[in-house]
Amino acid sequence: MEEVIKVNELSKSYNGQCAIKNISLSVKRGMVFGLLGANGAGKSTTIECILGTKKSDYGTVSILGMNPQTERKKIFEKVGVQFQEANYQEKITVGELCEVTQSLYKSAANYHDLLKQFGIYDKLKSFVCELSGGQRQRLFIILALIPNPEVVFLDELTTGLDAKARRDVWKCLSDLKIKGLTIFLTSHFMDEVEALCDNICILKKGQIIFYGTIQEAIASSPFEKFEDAYLWYTDEEEENNENISNNA
C-alpha cells in the first residue's frame, strides 16, 4: 500500500530543551493513525513539524510524496487540518467561515452537506463565538474536510464533545475511512483510539515508547484493557522513580 505520510528521524528542540527526538513513522493510505501521549509529550510539536508550521531541527517529512516546507500550496490542496485551539475572526459567522474556507481550494466539498451531516446546519447564520464547545469542535472538523482531502490531521479530535457527539464524529470518520480517507489524529480518549485507529504511536517526553497496533500494545503489556496498557506505557518511569524514592 502507498505511504501517505512518511516521517524520518524527526527532532526538534526549543531553546536547548528537546521537544521531540528521533520520531519516525509511516502512515499508509486509508489508515487511521493515532498519536498518543500525555500533555507535553510532544504530540503537537510532532504534528506541527510534520505539517511544516514548525521547522524541525533534523529529519525529513513527506506527505503525499511532497515536502511540506517547499510544496506548501500543493500539499494543502489535498490535506485538511484541524488544530487543537480553534482560530477564527471574532465577528465571523459559521456560513462565512465555511464559505471562505471553501474558496481557498480548487475543488472543495459542499459545506452545506457537511454541516447537515455533522448536525449544525441550523447554525449557519450564527457567530462562531456563540457556538457551544461541541458545536465549534464539529465545525472545525468540517473545515478540515472542506478541501475534500486525501489526508486529514485532527489534533484532539473530540475534546469538548459529549458522548453522543463523539459517537457521531466517530461514525463520520469511519465512513470517510471506508471511502479511502487517511486520518492522522491525536486523542486523550482511549475508547476513541480503540474504535478508530489501525496503528498507534505512544509518545513520552518527546520519544516513541510504543509503535504498532492496539492488539500489540495490549499484548506486550501486563494488562488486558487498552486504557490500562496505555497508562502502563506512559507511567512506567514514574513508578520506577517512586520505587527508588521509597527505597531511599
Next chain:
Amino acid sequence: MKTFRTMLKTEIMISLRGMDMFIFAICMPLVVLIILGIIYGNKPAFDGAEYTFLQQSFGALVTISICAGGVMGLPLVISDYRSKKILKRFQVTPISPVIILTVQVVIYTIYALLSLLLIYITATNFFHYQLEGSWLHFLFGYFLVMLSMFSIGMMVGGIAPNIKMASIIASILYFPMLIFSGATLPYEVMPPALQKIADILPLTHGIKLLKGASLGLPIDHVLMPIIIMIVLAVICIGISIRFFKWE
C-alpha cells in the same frame, strides 16, 4: 480570484460589524470638515491669500481616513489575526499570504476613498469648495500618501510581537500624526515651534504634498514630500515582506 472575492466580501462584513473604522475613517473626517467649515467658512486662508481656509485644509482632511486605516486599522488586524492563530490556520491551506494582506489593504483603501468622496461632496455642496489644482496631481499625491501610510501599518503589523505591542505602536504613531501633522488641527495655525516638531512626522509631508496639489502650487514645492513618501514606502514594504510571519 474566487478566493480574493470571497475573502474581501467576508472581511468587509467583519470590519463593518466592528464599527470602529466606520467611526474613525468615515465619520470623524466628516465631523472635522463640518467644524472647520462652520468656524472658518470661506474666509481666506490668511490676509491676502488667494484661496480659502477650507481649500487649504481639504488636502489635510482627506488624510484622516488614510491615517486611521493605514496606521491603526491595518497593523491591528494583521497582528490580531496572527495572535488569534488565524494566519496559522491559513498556513495549512493553499492560500498565499499576499492575498490575505491585499484583502486588508483593499478594505482600508475603500474606506479612504469613501471618505474622500464624502468630504468632497460635503465641502462642495455646503461650503462652496472648489479644487484649484489638477485632479490628476491630487490623486497621484493621494495614492502616494496612502501607499506610504499603509506601508507603515503593514510594517508595524508585521514586526509587532503581539497585539498589545501592535496597539501601543499604532497609538504612538496614530494620535500624534492625527493631531500634529495638520490632519485635524491645521498646520497653519500652529506656532512655529510646533510646526518644527510636526515636520518630523511623515504624514505632515504627505499633507504638504496634497495641499500643493489641491491648491495648484508649482511642483518644486512638493518635490521633497514626494521623495520622503516614496522612500518611506520602499523601506516599510521591504521590512514587512522580509519579516512576514504566519505565527
